[in-house]
Amino acid sequence: MSFIYGGVDTETLPGVDAGVVEWPSLYGLEVDEIDSVGIFARIVGGVSRSRTQFVFEVEISGATIEEALERADVFAELVDPARGVRDLDPHGSGEWVWPDAILSGEIIWEGHGRFVKGRAIFEAAPFGKPAVDESWQRSGAGSLTFTRSMGNTSALPTVEIRGTLSAAQTVTVTVGSYTNTIRGPLTSAQVMRLDFENFEFAVWAGTTKVASLVPRMSELDPLELWTKTAYTLSVASTGTVSQVLVKANSRKQ
Known part of the structure; x- marks a missing residue:
């Protein structure tokens, strides 16, 4: 599994296997309601969404645990939020991208043998855009x-x-x-x-x-x-x- 971030497919990174494990529908949905006097009901004034979120399970392997950690450093450099927002294709398919995506929290690596794994959480614009539209x-x-x-x-x-x-x-x-x-x-x-x-x-x-x-x-x-x-x-x-x-x-x- 892989995802594409800023034009870079994680599949091209040595030893990296990264796949989306949580992706929402209607993430960040806010519904504005007001009381309707006399009819014991509420009126929907509007709905809004500001961001959406994707969670990726990342597993990185190497010939040794040291090499796996070095490859984790390469992955961390790719997703470093200091580089600014970029397009995110969470499924690596080239069909839909979510603009303005950025890593929203730390990655905690856990190691065993010659593997390390962790979770990378991205926030992005609320709507994906097709690579080729109608x-x-x-x-x-x-x-x-x-x-x-x-x-x-x-x-x-x-x-x-x-x-x-x-x-x-x-x-x-x-x-x-x-x-x-x-x-x-x-x-x-x-x-x-x-x-x-x-x-x-x-x-x-x-x-x-x-x-x-x-x-x-x-x-x-x-x-x-x-x-x-x-x-x-x-x-x-x-x-x-x-x-x-x-x-x-x-x-x-």
Whole structure:
């Protein structure tokens, strides 16, 4: 067994066998509730998660106990929190990574014969991200239907719109029950990007942010996509739309 941390697979470390033995769902979940007067019930005000945790069993072998301890030193250097947060692939599969992972406590090695073993506990961002995510696109205005299949919780997608709009023209994006109308201008060299994951709405020219879209949008509520739910994306415009791209930003908890 192995895990990948900061791009380094523990399987490549001599004598190291490291596998995840505890991994949570909904770790760090906090539910905010308030009393509902008169009906003897409580109302859920919201839920939040700040971090998640993974526990790894690490066993290191050597020709002698001294060599095993030397290899433990190499492992400790890899996971040293002084090096900052890094991506963690807890299963070593290359499919999902948890960002901002860091060792959250000491490792206590226990030795016998030519082996040492201990537990390494990491805390990371609450949601894993896929190495390769889902996306859907169409050319021009119109509609398309899509269904998310990756992850196990809601996703906050990114919607990108390319085309040509004057300052007086608009584009209207509808996904399920969500509708947003956005005013131009937009040139053929630019893209309108509605990034609901990072709550950033702007016009971009390559890697340069040209203008904020917030004053031009009819709606600032978030757009959420759930797995195994069919959504219809509809795009209408008083200008010209050449391409619409939806990136899922899938998440696993």
